[in-house]
Amino acid sequence: MDLSTFLMVFAIAACIYMACNIGANDVANAMGTSVGSGSLTFKQAIYVAAVAEFAGAYFVGGHVSDTIRKGMLDPEIFSDAPLHLVYGMIAALVSAALWLNIASYLGWPVSTTHSIVGAVVGFGVMAGGVDAINWGKVWSVVVSWVVSPVMGGLVAFFLFRFLTNQVFRRRNPLLYAKRILPFMVFLVCVILANAMFYKGLKNLHLDFSYPEALTYAIIFGMVGFLISKPLAKKIPDVPKKEIHKQLEATENIFKYLQITTAFYIAFAHGSNDVANAVGPLAAVVSILNSGTVAMKVAMPTWILVLGGGFIVFGLLVWGRRVMETIGSKITEITPSRGFCATFSGATVVLVCSKMGLPVSTTHTLVGSVIGVGLARGLPTLNLGIIKEIVMSWLATVPFTALLSAILFKLMLLTLG
Amino acid sequence: MRTILSMFSKSPFKPLVSHINQVNECVNLITPLFEAYQSKNYGKVEEIAKDISDLEHKADQIKSDIRQHLPQSIFLPVDKRDFMRLLSAQDDIADAVEDLAVLMRIKNIDVPEDLSKLLVDLVNYVVGLANDACNMIRELEDLLEASFGGAEAEKVEEMALHLGVGEYEADKKQFLLAQKLFSLNDLSAADLFLLNELIKKLGAVADQSEKIGKTLHMFLSR
Numbered sequence: 001m002d003l004s005t006f007l008m009v010f011a012i013a014a015c016i017y018m019a020c021n022i023g024a025n026d027v028a029n030a031m032g033t034s035v036g037s038g039s040l041t042f043k044q045a046i047y048v049a050a051v052a053e054f055a056g057a058y059f060v061g062g063h064v065s066d067t068i069r070k071g072m073l074d075p076e077i078f079s080d081a082p083l084h085l086v087y088g089m090i091a092a093l094v095s096a097a098l099w100l101n102i103a104s105y106l107g108w109p110v111s112t113t114h115s116i117v118g119a120v121v122g123f124g125v126m127a128g129g130v131d132a133i134n135w136g137k138v139w140s141v142v143v144s145w146v147v148s149p150v151m152g153g154l155v156a157f158f159l160f161r162f163l164t165n166q167v168f169r170r171r172n173p174l175l176y177a178k179r180i181l182p183f184m185v186f187l188v189c190v191i192l193a194n195a196m197f198y199k200g201l202k203n204l205h206l207d208f209s210y211p212e213a214l215t216y217a218i219i220f221g222m223v224g225f226l227i228s229k230p231l232a233k234k235i236p237d238v239p240k241k242e243i244h245k246q247l248e249a250t251e252n253i254f255k256y257l258q259i260t261t262a263f264y265i266a267f268a269h270g271s272n273d274v275a276n277a278v279g280p281l282a283a284v285v286s287i288l289n290s291g292t293v294a295m296k297v298a299m300p301t302w303i304l305v306l307g308g309g310f311i312v313f314g315l316l317v318w319g320r321r322v323m324e325t326i327g328s329k330i331t332e333i334t335p336s337r338g339f340c341a342t343f344s345g346a347t348v349v350l351v352c353s354k355m356g357l358p359v360s361t362t363h364t365l366v367g368s369v370i371g372v373g374l375a376r377g378l379p380t381l382n383l384g385i386i387k388e389i390v391m392s393w394l395a396t397v398p399f400t401a402l403l404s405a406i407l408f409k410l411m412l413l414t415l416g
Numbered sequence: 417m418r419t420i421l422s423m424f425s426k427s428p429f430k431p432l433v434s435h436i437n438q439v440n441e442c443v444n445l446i447t448p449l450f451e452a453y454q455s456k457n458y459g460k461v462e463e464i465a466k467d468i469s470d471l472e473h474k475a476d477q478i479k480s481d482i483r484q485h486l487p488q489s490i491f492l493p494v495d496k497r498d499f500m501r502l503l504s505a506q507d508d509i510a511d512a513v514e515d516l517a518v519l520m521r522i523k524n525i526d527v528p529e530d531l532s533k534l535l536v537d538l539v540n541y542v543v544g545l546a547n548d549a550c551n552m553i554r555e556l557e558d559l560l561e562a563s564f565g566g567a568e569a570e571k572v573e574e575m576a577l578h579l580g581v582g583e584y585e586a587d588k589k590q591f592l593l594a595q596k597l598f599s600l601n602d603l604s605a606a607d608l609f610l611l612n613e614l615i616k617k618l619g620a621v622a623d624q625s626e627k628i629g630k631t632l633h634m635f636l637s638r
Contacts, residue, residue, distance in 0.1 A: 170566055243562070246567075382491075
């Protein structure tokens with residue numbers, strides 16, 4: 001086997017390892033609230049996640065990728081020795097995946113995006129020195145540590161406040177929940193469809209301009225509205241006096257909404273995070289095929305399918321266990337609270353990734369859970385665990401950077 | 417392996433309800449206790465006193481469990497001090513009931529005929545009030561679900577108001593009973609003292625019931 005075949009196989013294996021870890025680590029975080037509140041059984045959650053993650057990865061996951069994710073590193077420094085970039089990408093994939101593996105074992109919801117970003121910075125510094133790094137881009141990633149949880153938190157806080165005032169604090173919460181349901185369905189459909197139609201669906205060769213995409217998204221939303229309205233009307237009423245039953249029936253409505261948002265977050269996650277696994281592989285493939293380093297590389301469909309496929313594989317094989325544990329435990333989250341957290345998280349991720357901000361699905365979700373808690377939505381919030389989570393976020397970049405620098409150096413020494 | 421769900425610790429509201437269930441069982445023994453006492457069935461008094469002390473002990477265990485699991489790093493949707501105040505009000509009810517049983521075991525007294533009717537009246541009233549307070553705690557979960565507002569909040573507000581009025585009524589009954597007690601001339605000093613203590617403990621149960629209502633009222637959003 002010659003070197004380039006070997007590297008190709010190695011890179012594909014590393015990409016598979018990364019994709020499996022993304023599936024295993026993140027699916028539990030994305031779907032956890034739905035399983036915890038009992039809106040979905042763990043099996044249903046697995047199926048929803050599998051379909052949505054793959055759809056998100058394949059349809060919206062990106063057609064063209066920057067050679068180096070988020071342009072943090074100048075690919076020019078590798079123009080004399082393109083193979084070194086291949087080593088670097090492999091080192092980055094392996095280190096990021098290893099960190100994800102460790103983090104899932106320890107129960108830290110870390111960001112896949114930040115793992116790969118740290119790893120790229122690591123081998124970049126080793127290859128081209130400190131000047132090779134575009135620190136401005138790295139800074140924007142650091143800013144997103146603050147931005148994504150804060151955005152998730154703010155949206156969740158105000159959404160929960162809104163629902164509190166519009167539904168739960170009414171004398172007849174069920175009636176208002178039934179009224180609000182079609183509008184929420186509309187909102188979910190529009191944001192989801194907009195993300196798909198605008199710059200998404202490249203694989204179907206639909207190139208819509210933004211106004212076109214928005215129009216189709218609104219039409220899609222209207223369809224959702226019109227379907228859910230008669231369904232909401234069919235839900236039987238409960239006498240006003242029976243407050244407990246009223247609240248129960250209201251939560252039941254939110255179950256449907258939560259299932260919709262579970263699909264939504266898995267979709268957003270697939271579209272946002274697949275690039276972390278397939279981006280480096282696409283770069284490797286392009287270099288090995290052409291022998292040169294390009295600024296942007298085309299994303300071959302087979303790589304997207306591979307990435308999406310193994311994210312699903314990872315969640316089926318390892319994520320499954322975590323989900324089962326969640327399903328068997330009594331958690332203190334109800335469908336309405338879970339809906340708020342998930343909906344806010346997914347919306348922030350979809351909107352921010354369309355704006356090109358490197359946000360983390362996991363960080364955003366952690367923020368939105370805290371947001372619901374601060375709006376008096378949860379019986380408790382464990383601030384001690386949150387501190388631990390933030391520490392693990394801070395550890396992500398140094399760890400993957402160091403590991404990928406070491407791996408890169410090792411490959412340079414052994415492979416030349 | 418943990419997930420973001422580890423951000424939720426166990427809800428302290430559920431053990432609070434388990435605690436009030438123990439307290440409620442104590443409260444429900446007050447009437448049989450007084451019945452046995454007034455019918456001079458002292459063996460039965462001992463028996464009930466034992467049951468009360470067991471229940472109080474169980475309640476105590478739940479209380480310290482809640483305290484241990486409520487470190488500084490837990491964020492609650494209500495003021496943590498109010499939460500603790502609620503817990504100690506609940507616990508004080510159980511303590512007062514236990515004290516009643518202890519007082520009855522100190523000395524066997526003939527409850528004067530003139531006093532009996534008023535005493536039974538006060539006992540029944542206080543037991544009813546304490547039961548209402550216990551039921552209020554059971555509303556907590558729905559109150560949380562309703563985000564401390566809406567029809568559920570109105571219900572809780574009404575209950576708190578009712579407990580406040582009830583405590584005032586209990587005070588009046590307590591006063592009438594004390595007046596009667598001190599107007600009896602043929603009681604020994606020891607009997608007078610013990611009966612007065614019993615009446616005061618019944619008053620304490622009513623006071624703590626009102627406190628539960630007041631504290632829960634503070635949880636409501638304004």
